[in-house]
Amino acid sequence: MNAIYRLQAEVLNKEELIPGVFRIKLFSEEISRAAKPGQFVHVACGKGRDFILRRPFSIHRRLSGNAFEILFQVVGRGTEALSEVRLHDFVDVLGPLGNSFEIPPDLSSALLVAGGVGIAPLIFLADELNSRKVRFYAIQGATTQQRLFCYMDLKRLGRQIFATTEDGTAGHCGRATDLIHEVIKKSAPERIYSCGPEGMLKVVADVAAAFGIDCQVSVERRMACGLGACLSCVCQTRDGYRLACKDGPVFRAEELSWKA
Amino acid sequence: MKPDLSVEIAGIQLKNPVMTASGTFGCGREYADLVDLKKLGAIVAKTVTLEPRKGNPPPRICETPSGMLNAIGLQNEGIDRFIEKEMPFLKKVGVPVIVNIAGDAVSDYVELCRRLSSVGDVAAIELNVSCPNVKAGGIAFGMHPGLVSEVVGACRRATGLPLIVKLTPNVGSVVGIARAAVGAGADAVSLINTVIGMSIDHNTFQPRLASGFGGLSGPAIRPIAVRMVWEVARELDVPIIGMGGVGDALDAVEFILAGATAVAVGTANFINPRATIDLIDGLEEFLIARGMDSVRDLVGKVKMDGSSPTC
Numbered sequence: 104m105n106a107i108y109r110l111q112a113e114v115l116n117k118e119e120l121i122p123g124v125f126r127i128k129l130f131s132e133e134i135s136r137a138a139k140p141g142q143f144v145h146v147a148c149g150k151g152r153d154f155i156l157r158r159p160f161s162i163h164r165r166l167s168g169n170a171f172e173i174l175f176q177v178v179g180r181g182t183e184a185l186s187e188v189r190l191h192d193f194v195d196v197l198g199p200l201g202n203s204f205e206i207p208p209d210l211s212s213a214l215l216v217a218g219g220v221g222i223a224p225l226i227f228l229a230d231e232l233n234s235r236k237v238r239f240y241a242i243q244g245a246t247t248q249q250r251l252f253c254y255m256d257l258k259r260l261g262r263q264i265f266a267t268t269e270d271g272t273a274g275h276c277g278r279a280t281d282l283i284h285e286v287i288k289k290s291a292p293e294r295i296y297s298c299g300p301e302g303m304l305k306v307v308a309d310v311a312a313a314f315g316i317d318c319q320v321s322v323e324r325r326m327a328c329g330l331g332a333c334l335s336c337v338c339q340t341r342d343g344y345r346l347a348c349k350d351g352p353v354f355r356a357e358e359l360s361w362k363a
Numbered sequence: 364m365k366p367d368l369s370v371e372i373a374g375i376q377l378k379n380p381v382m383t384a385s386g387t388f389g390c391g392r393e394y395a396d397l398v399d400l401k402k403l404g405a406i407v408a409k410t411v412t413l414e415p416r417k418g419n420p421p422p423r424i425c426e427t428p429s430g431m432l433n434a435i436g437l438q439n440e441g442i443d444r445f446i447e448k449e450m451p452f453l454k455k456v457g458v459p460v461i462v463n464i465a466g467d468a469v470s471d472y473v474e475l476c477r478r479l480s481s482v483g484d485v486a487a488i489e490l491n492v493s494c495p496n497v498k499a500g501g502i503a504f505g506m507h508p509g510l511v512s513e514v515v516g517a518c519r520r521a522t523g524l525p526l527i528v529k530l531t532p533n534v535g536s537v538v539g540i541a542r543a544a545v546g547a548g549a550d551a552v553s554l555i556n557t558v559i560g561m562s563i564d565h566n567t568f569q570p571r572l573a574s575g576f577g578g579l580s581g582p583a584i585r586p587i588a589v590r591m592v593w594e595v596a597r598e599l600d601v602p603i604i605g606m607g608g609v610g611d612a613l614d615a616v617e618f619i620l621a622g623a624t625a626v627a628v629g630t631a632n633f634i635n636p637r638a639t640i641d642l643i644d645g646l647e648e649f650l651i652a653r654g655m656d657s658v659r660d661l662v663g664k665v666k667m668d669g670s671s672p673t674c
Contacts, residue, residue: 155430155634157634197636324421327431327630328393330636332394332633334409335423337418338421
């Protein structure tokens, strides 16, 4: 079993990418060293306040062996509190948790499909694919150009990146899934990796199945312990309920039973 | 000299009064990376039923002020898998193992008691007659003294193992329920299970839990729990395991002063996975700071003399 650490990680950097979306860099040799793409950390956000549970965040990037980043949007009081940390504050972090994206040793090509802040874990994965010399394409979808987070990172790491925005301010006007057939035909990926809104994941899963391509998706669930004890974060799969925190957050797309 | 943290409850010797609350610690294995399980007073495993249960649909939890609501629905793999898969691990830990059980009918509880009696290395059985999240059994028993008496009595006849009855706060008189449990042969009572609650999303107009309502736990319910422990301790001569928002040593002291012999840590395990260990260390420090020799000297020592220095 992989080690799990609970530690106080120093905030080394904080960026507000656009109003309400933050990237925080945390110092931890242990977590940084142990982390695999797709895993998450469980962060205490409300110390001394009346919201008590940790919040799960995908590991966004690993940096120079002793730090890692999380990327998140402020959606409630927990993320709001976390967005208020200051440089050199210490944050109570548990991790790395969960499984990871499976990268077969002989994988030579892949397609990444990201929606909104679902880009977060895919940058860590893109880094890993790049260092393993896996040629990959990516489709990144967002509502508007400003929200195509890390687009330049993808450009640097991948073969060809297709952007979509719902308001047409950059790339194709529409959704990431509009381009998926075309990009699959063009790039013939052996595998598809995706993270984003559940509606998008379902379409990606259906298309991958139609093309007969292995597909892994990262899901998000309300979670308490993060360790497989509380049984809060269940996902409906073909084999019954499975835990996002322990059996996931990465699932093979065909395992999941999507809501109609 | 180090203070003595050991206590005895339901005939079980505990090296300290700190247990895990059922359902918040899995079967220990989930926390083994982060917690030195050997240091715990006892491990109380997640509720096990005769047959596997898939539990309730998600979302199963939501956060509420200083607490959380859950409606897990007793998801578990059933007694056969528990004995085969979890007991060997629990045995190896080397601390008393308390197995929490629930059923739809009295006969389920009886059968579970029989099965567990022959396993060996089970220190005690905790009867869950207080789960608010299942349709049959659970709280349906725990709200009626007559049914509590029936299920506890039947289990008493089925096993020689110590019986702990876990009580629900969702009743008019917790003392009445506790009295029924003790009268039917309970060796100890644990209280409280979760308080039934509900939360509604103002955007969707839907309940935040798929089940509609669930059980409230965490610091939000601590005063309710302390009051109920105090009431039961005042009325009955039965060892009490106090729980409900126990997060640190000072919380534990509150429960012990109210009359609990031991405490169980529940929701706090989700927030600080090492909460149990930190609590044990903190309790020792508390006793040292006050020059006390034994945690047992705190049990039920709340001063009810009417003077109130702070309000």
